[in-house]
Amino acid sequence: MKPTDIRNPDYFHKVVDCQWACPAHTPVPEYIRLIAQGRYDDAYMINWYSNVFPGVLGRTCDRPCEPACRRSRVEDGQSTEPVAICRLKRVAADYKDDIRARLPQVPKQKNGKRVALIGAGPASLTVARDLAPLGYHLAVYDQDPQGGGMMRTQIPKFRLPESVLDEEVGYIENLGLETHFGQRVDSLKAVLAENYDAVFVGCGAPRGRDLEIPGRQEAAANIHIGIDWLSSVSFGHIEKIGKRVIVLGGGNTAMDCCRSSKRLGGEDVKVIVRSGYEEMKASPWEKEDATHEGIPILNFLVPKTFVHHNGKLTGMTFEKVKAEYDAKGRRRLVPTGEPDHLYECDDVLIAIGQENSFPWIERDVGIEFDEWGMPKVDEVTFQSSRPGVFFGGDAAFGPKNIIWAVAHGHEAAISIDKFCNGEDVRERPAPMVNLMSQKMGIHEWSYDNDVSLDQRFKVPWNDVRATLKNIKLEVEKGFDPATAFKEAQRCLNCDAQTVFSHNLCIECDACVDICPMDCITFTDNADESDLRKRLNAPATNLTQDLYVSEALKTGRIMAKDEDVCLHCGLCAERCPTGAWDMQKFFLEMTHAGPSCRDKHSAPGRKAA
Amino acid sequence: MTYIAKPKLHHPTLPANKIGFTRRDYEGKISTLCAGCGHDSISAAIIQACWELDIEPHRVAKLSGIGCSSKTPDYFLGNSHGFNSVHGRMPSVLTGANLANRDLIYLGVSGDGDSASIGIGQFAHVMRRGVNMVYIVENNGVYGLTKGQFSATADQGSKSKRGVVNSDSPVDLAALALQLGATFVGRSFSGDKGQLVPLIKAAIVHPGAAFLDVISPCVAFNNHTGSTRSYEYVREHNEPVNRIDFDYWPKREEITVEYPEGEVVSVTQHDGSVLRLRKLAKNYDAHDRITAMNYIQQHQAKGEVVTGLLYVDPDPEDLHRHLNTADAPFNALSAGDLCPGSAALEKINASLR
Numbered sequence: 001m002k003p004t005d006i007r008n009p010d011y012f013h014k015v016v017d018c019q020w021a022c023p024a025h026t027p028v029p030e031y032i033r034l035i036a037q038g039r040y041d042d043a044y045m046i047n048w049y050s051n052v053f054p055g056v057l058g059r060t061c062d063r064p065c066e067p068a069c070r071r072s073r074v075e076d077g078q079s080t081e082p083v084a085i086c087r088l089k090r091v092a093a094d095y096k097d098d099i100r101a102r103l104p105q106v107p108k109q110k111n112g113k114r115v116a117l118i119g120a121g122p123a124s125l126t127v128a129r130d131l132a133p134l135g136y137h138l139a140v141y142d143q144d145p146q147g148g149g150m151m152r153t154q155i156p157k158f159r160l161p162e163s164v165l166d167e168e169v170g171y172i173e174n175l176g177l178e179t180h181f182g183q184r185v186d187s188l189k190a191v192l193a194e195n196y197d198a199v200f201v202g203c204g205a206p207r208g209r210d211l212e213i214p215g216r217q218e219a220a221a222n223i224h225i226g227i228d229w230l231s232s233v234s235f236g237h238i239e240k241i242g243k244r245v246i247v248l249g250g251g252n253t254a255m256d257c258c259r260s261s262k263r264l265g266g267e268d269v270k271v272i273v274r275s276g277y278e279e280m281k282a283s284p285w286e287k288e289d290a291t292h293e294g295i296p297i298l299n300f301l302v303p304k305t306f307v308h309h310n311g312k313l314t315g316m317t318f319e320k321v322k323a324e325y326d327a328k329g330r331r332r333l334v335p336t337g338e339p340d341h342l343y344e345c346d347d348v349l350i351a352i353g354q355e356n357s358f359p360w361i362e363r364d365v366g367i368e369f370d371e372w373g374m375p376k377v378d379e380v381t382f383q384s385s386r387p388g389v390f391f392g393g394d395a396a397f398g399p400k401n402i403i404w405a406v407a408h409g410h411e412a413a414i415s416i417d418k419f420c421n422g423e424d425v426r427e428r429p430a431p432m433v434n435l436m437s438q439k440m441g442i443h444e445w446s447y448d449n450d451v452s453l454d455q456r457f458k459v460p461w462n463d464v465r466a467t468l469k470n471i472k473l474e475v476e477k478g479f480d481p482a483t484a485f486k487e488a489q490r491c492l493n494c495d496a497q498t499v500f501s502h503n504l505c506i507e508c509d510a511c512v513d514i515c516p517m518d519c520i521t522f523t524d525n526a527d528e529s530d531l532r533k534r535l536n537a538p539a540t541n542l543t544q545d546l547y548v549s550e551a552l553k554t555g556r557i558m559a560k561d562e563d564v565c566l567h568c569g570l571c572a573e574r575c576p577t578g579a580w581d582m583q584k585f586f587l588e589m590t591h592a593g594p595s596c597r598d599k600h601s602a603p604g605r606k607a608a
Numbered sequence: 609m610t611y612i613a614k615p616k617l618h619h620p621t622l623p624a625n626k627i628g629f630t631r632r633d634y635e636g637k638i639s640t641l642c643a644g645c646g647h648d649s650i651s652a653a654i655i656q657a658c659w660e661l662d663i664e665p666h667r668v669a670k671l672s673g674i675g676c677s678s679k680t681p682d683y684f685l686g687n688s689h690g691f692n693s694v695h696g697r698m699p700s701v702l703t704g705a706n707l708a709n710r711d712l713i714y715l716g717v718s719g720d721g722d723s724a725s726i727g728i729g730q731f732a733h734v735m736r737r738g739v740n741m742v743y744i745v746e747n748n749g750v751y752g753l754t755k756g757q758f759s760a761t762a763d764q765g766s767k768s769k770r771g772v773v774n775s776d777s778p779v780d781l782a783a784l785a786l787q788l789g790a791t792f793v794g795r796s797f798s799g800d801k802g803q804l805v806p807l808i809k810a811a812i813v814h815p816g817a818a819f820l821d822v823i824s825p826c827v828a829f830n831n832h833t834g835s836t837r838s839y840e841y842v843r844e845h846n847e848p849v850n851r852i853d854f855d856y857w858p859k860r861e862e863i864t865v866e867y868p869e870g871e872v873v874s875v876t877q878h879d880g881s882v883l884r885l886r887k888l889a890k891n892y893d894a895h896d897r898i899t900a901m902n903y904i905q906q907h908q909a910k911g912e913v914v915t916g917l918l919y920v921d922p923d924p925e926d927l928h929r930h931l932n933t934a935d936a937p938f939n940a941l942s943a944g945d946l947c948p949g950s951a952a953l954e955k956i957n958a959s960l961r
Contacts, residue, residue: 451617508799518622554843573611576645
């Protein structure tokens with residue numbers, strides 16, 4: 001293998017699994033350490049700069065960081081669970097002081113550029129957060145009376161209290177936005193006619209998919225589209241539902257629908273899904289939460305008809321199916337031949353998917369659409385085929401989640417800033433990367449390298465009898481500071497990188513002997529596939545890189561499997577020559593501003 | 609010295625041996641020696657060897673004297689018996705323990721100061737008597753604990769870290785052990801576990817006095833230019849005579865260092881186990897004590913370090929056989945065995961009349 005080029009920022013970034021998996025690349029270990037130190041404000045601000053809504057995401061994030069977490073690959077025996085990254089983020093938000101003084105100031109002198117933001121969801125608000133401090137004049141349009149978008153309309157209050165959302169949306173609205181709430185945009189042409197310097201479309205994927213099967217029209221009064229129903233619940237337009245409720249669909253919206261129903265008078269609430277339990281799109285913890293509240297999830301049932309009597313819905317019939325896989329591993333649902341099942345009900349909530357919908361964008365304004373009715377959007381710049389019109393969030397590439405919308409927003413803001421300054425939006429700045437030794441003394445590191453053996457701590461819940469009675473009472477209570485500390489200590493500090501200097505190594509084997517995970521091997525060089533088999537412990541996780549040095553004095557190389565490294569620093573402690581060093585890798589995504597522009601770019605920060 | 613304990617977590621595929629232990633179960637406390645000390649590699653090699661041999665930890669007694677090397681039994685086999693004796697006196701304590709309980713595996717760990725200076729007399733006699741043990745000298749050529757003075761094994765003409773040239777003749781412990789009648793003599797290097805681990809395994813299985821001289825660089829005081837015990841010097845001047853291949857023990861995935869192919873000689877030992885030696889030096893015969901002694905001396909004169917299994921007696925005798933002792937250890941002897949009664953006394957008396 002060729003020696004690893006650690007100057008490539010991606011190499012060590014990948015080792016920080018959580019940060020690499022996070023669409024916004026939040027420096028997770030950094031803020032977890034700050035939480036352990038009780039520095040909640042600092043932990044919050046790191047999050048705020050990276051993901052804009054720490055309090056919201058600390059409760060609702062889809063947390064791609066957690067399945068990626070190295071902790072789940074190194075724990076022993078039965079429990080192999082990741083660090084509760086998401087809930088630690090909430091800890092920072094819960095225990096911080098007033099941080100308003102640390103928020104960016106809006107300059108009195110504006111830069112003269114005007115940008116329209118369509119939709120006031122996470123994508124648009126992120127763009128606003130990045131551009132407002134630069135002096136942009138920002139006009140935000142949303143059909144709803146308050147900002148927040150789907151964070152407000154789709155996430156039930158028992159998962160996300162209104163106060164948390166109001167606070168974090170408020171931080172951005174207070175950056176001097178011109179808000180047009182309650183004002184639906186029906187024509188992009190009309191917006192463009194106002195001569196904005198740029199337009200950002202962050203309107204989400206606002207249309208819930210319908211289910212056209214027999215009985216749909218006749219029983220329409222008791223059949224609701226999930227996302228519309230949740231939105232009405234959120235704004236208090238709906239306060240009741242029938243006693244027997246069927247929720248169709250296996251995604252997170254279905255989970256929110258069934259749990260909301262349970263709080264609005266539903267006694268016999270069930271979720272019915274076409275696919276199997278494992279293939280359901282809902283996050284595992286959301287399924288568990290529904291189950292915890294006594295809601296059964298029935299699988300492999302395909303809806304056939306809505307049954308109605310005298311114009312009133314009475315139930316639904318389903319065909320029982322089973323999964324069959326063809327030679328290519330593709331799944332097919334085939335009928336089992338059993339007679340159709342009838343489930344009686346008073347109301348049905350359809351939560352079988354969301355779609356984008358752009359009836360308000362005229363097809364002759366220069367924005368090209370593909371065959372599925374989606375705008376053609378550049379995946380890097382987020383610019384549409386009409387220069388100056390940008391898309392982000394669910395509006396860009398279909399339904400995802402908040403953290404993706406935030407990531408899109410940051411990138412789109414860079415594009416908008418460059419566009420408004422007459423620069424090529426394709427010239428992107430590289431992220432800010434730091435690699436710094438953490439050595440404090442002979443055997444002291446600036447991070448706590450002693451590995452905790454604790455298993456994941458459970459977040460305490462309010463009493464289910466109370467939460468089911470009050471749709472606004474939050475289910476989870478969040479960690480108390482003492483538990484938060486212990487959970488934070490489970491973090492392995494994967495950003496404390498093991499950096500190897502081959503020219504210092506005397507091949508004494510001290511690191512090999514001490515490594516608790518058998519990560520390090522000194523051996524003859526070979527192809528990667530061969531090398532992976534010949535290491536002290538087999539390196540079978542191909543998603544994790546091997547760190548390979550240049551040839552040492554004996555002609556051998558050092559090969560380290562990054563997969564299960566505990567970042568305990570013992571290799572560096574036992575190294576007599578300092579050939580191993582623990583160096584903190586800090587990567588901060590570049591945000592819109594002068595440093596992104598060609599004219600002002602500092603050396604080394606140009607596009608990689 | 610390291611402040612944190614080695615984390616208990618281990619690689620998810622870490623295998624267990626026949627008796628259900630992983631390699632990590634044979635570890636001891638975390639080492640307090642200097643970072644990079646060769647002794648720590650020897651500890652790791654002992655751990656690996658005991659794990660591979662499926663040895664029950666409670667069947668091992670590790671004994672040592674004084675010095676850096678003699679601290680190491682604390683850093684391996686944390687569940688075995690241990691005795692940290694007076695400086696240079698480990699051989700006596702080991703002999704006594706062995707006489708009292710012949711069922712244990714005795715691991716004597718010593719250094720060049722402990723064995724070649726203050727304890728050289730004890731060293732000589734434990735070899736002469738053929739005590740069934742593995743005697744490992746972790747040989748770095750200096751007194752590390754007193755800041756790097758030459759020890760008795762330091763080569764004449766080698767330079768200390770301060771620049772002083774050693775004028776005294778060195779004690780060659782391997783040559784001495786051969787002369788004194790050890791039935792298994794090997795030399796190895798802490799930086800070459802591929803050679804060292806099988807040697808330790810073979811020494812443990814050998815039912816007699818087994819001696820291993822392991823060159824173990826002192827990174828703090830003897831790893832500089834001019835030293836003949838540095839990592840670099842030993843690697844450059846290493847002259848292995850053979851490698852041990854095992855097929856008696858189940859093959860496990862070990863690091864196999866590639867060496868040129870050579871003739872393979874099988875040595876069937878007393879207990880039926882087979883040692884397979886891959887010859888690296890053409891005319892070297894590991895069964896001939898006198899050839900071995902000559903070979904070592906010749907190469908020593910050229911500044912080379914001869915390593916490998918230097919000599920093995922496939923049918924050794926040990927102290928218990930010489931003294932015709934009881935087959936059972938003391939703790940298994942009952943009052944009846946120890947005091948067989950007047951009839952037995954009569955018999956003895958009759959035989960003397």
